[in-house]
Amino acid sequence: MKILVGYKRVVDYNVRIQVKPDGSGVVTEGVKLSANPFDDIALEEALRLREKGVAEEVVIVGIGPADLTAHLRNGLAMGANRAIHVTTAEAVQPLTAARVFLKLVEKEQPGLVILGKQAIDDDANQTGQMLAALWDRPQATFASKVEIADGKVTVTREIDAGLETIEADLPAVITTDLRLNEPRFIKLPDIMKAKSKPIDTIEFGSLGVEAGDHLKTTHYAAPPKRSRGVMVKDAAELVATLKQKGLL
Amino acid sequence: MSKILVIAEHLDGKLNPSTARAVSAAAAVKPEAIDVLVLADSADTLAAEAAKIEGVSRVLTATRAENAHALAAVMAPQVAKAAAGYSHVFVPSTTFGKDLAPRVAALLGVAQVSDVMAVEGSHTFKRPIYAGNAIVTVEADPAQTVVATIRTASWSAASNGANSAPIEASNIDVALPSHTRFVELKQGKSDRPDLQSASKVVSGGRGVGSKENFEIVYKFADKIGAAVGASRAAVDAGYVPNEMQVGQTGKIIAPELYMAIGISGAIQHLTGIKDAGTIVAINKDAEAPIFEVADIGLVGDLFKIIPELEAALA
């Protein structure tokens, strides 16, 4: 079985994003970029399935500008067999990303596609579900446990009510939640080895995908700021203050 | 003019309050009609409940055995079909809606607006990105159906009781897939208020130290009638189950009172409580970032302070 993994590059989760004063965007110049944390988890899960003998090949996919290569090399160093780089200068919206993944699915015929549940830049939480719909296959979102046997995948999902388990026929789309696994660290020798692993570059325009970037972002604003309030000296004063506010 | 279809969320025969919140967001569009669609294996009680929500014009029911569990792959084709004739489809931005709505949008071939915080016009919305560190204004294409998830913490529930909207059984004739099957749901059974709609929430973090120690957080919460939440660190350490996690990747909540106990205030946690009325922080580290956003802060050891709070309340 082959597994396709979404491997998006985003602003590192430790960066405190700043909105440009003119509302035209957020400051990304000189800001640290990393793999989307959920995508590192997706890749880790795929690697573990390969190590268990469930899968033979793990292919990471990045859709983005020409300089994405270094980022894809990190995924290869982590252990992916190869990478597909769909080149486009513009950031793509989830429907477009899902359509790109569908094209790659048709070409690669994977048994499983693992994406992050959300990209921490757009926080859309859409691409996996959209791909599953377009492909007409099962989706198991927010996965915290994945088991594969007899052509079926059993997934435990983190939902608001608790933990839900569903079973789906393969091929299927899984999106990862944080507790699915802890991604491995990249070791130095693996970085050297990754240099010889293949990256297929495909021009976005050559895929014949109709862009689904239907949303226009017209303005960026900083969120309303909460400011530091008062400090109380002890429990009695805290209770008194809350009672005064009518909260207790 | 706009016509909005709101997809009802429910569990164990009860409507989730997120549904009435999505109705509030729909009302902000000032549409000609707001219809609520209930997909269930037995929809009568749910439909009757939905019919009472203020602003609802009509309740549609899709009763099928396959709708016993909220499987997106099963529900999406029905919603996509039912969407014909509507300008907007609104779904709560809970795990239910986040799972379902994009599948519907893709079937309709349209973009989705995730986590609507504010409605600026029939096709203009505000939504958070970068864990809420930026708020964007987005315009959806007026030529297409708007599929949106509604950030429940941004909307109060439309009031309940006065309305009695007509209920109609809808015949949504679509083939449903059998490739996805429900196995089980493990719910943390609790008599405490529901975390997502409670007016008071007490949360514990890594500072609480263990599953056993968490009992003191529960005990205090029960004393003031609060729901109990937790940081991701507390969930990861196994102190509490995952459904109690508050934050960017947990629940986004807006209680009147939020008490963070032994929680440092990581940005991903704060994302989940930005809209709380009053934030109280109890932490032994005076430098903890949580104090930068807390309305009331108390520096000290939680194991000493919680019993003192209980004593002060008695």
Ligand SMILES: Cc1cc2nc3c(=O)[nH]c(=O)nc-3n(C[C@H](O)[C@H](O)[C@H](O)COP(=O)(O)OP(=O)(O)OC[C@H]3O[C@@H](n4cnc5c(N)ncnc54)[C@H](O)[C@@H]3O)c2cc1C
């Ligand atoms: C992509 C991503 C998503 C995430 N999503 C979430 C999310 O949804 N929700 C979330 O919460 N986190 C989330 N996190 C994790 C987040 O970054 C923090 O790691 C986490 O919130 C820390 O939890 P904490 O405050 O309980 O633990 P810590 O940061 O370890 O803080 C513990 C605090 O307890 C205090 N303390 C210790 N002992 C006592 C005592 N006896 N009395 C009083 N105070 C005491 C300490 O001073 C400290 O401030 C996410 C991280 C990533 C990368």
Ligand SMILES: Nc1ncnc2c1ncn2[C@@H]1O[C@H](COP(=O)(O)O)[C@@H](O)[C@H]1O
């Ligand atoms: N440009 C992209 N390149 C690679 N993977 C992507 C891209 N966009 C979305 N994805 C995948 O889809 C997931 C969800 O993204 P989103 O729907 O934008 O929140 C991500 O975690 C990735 O796995």
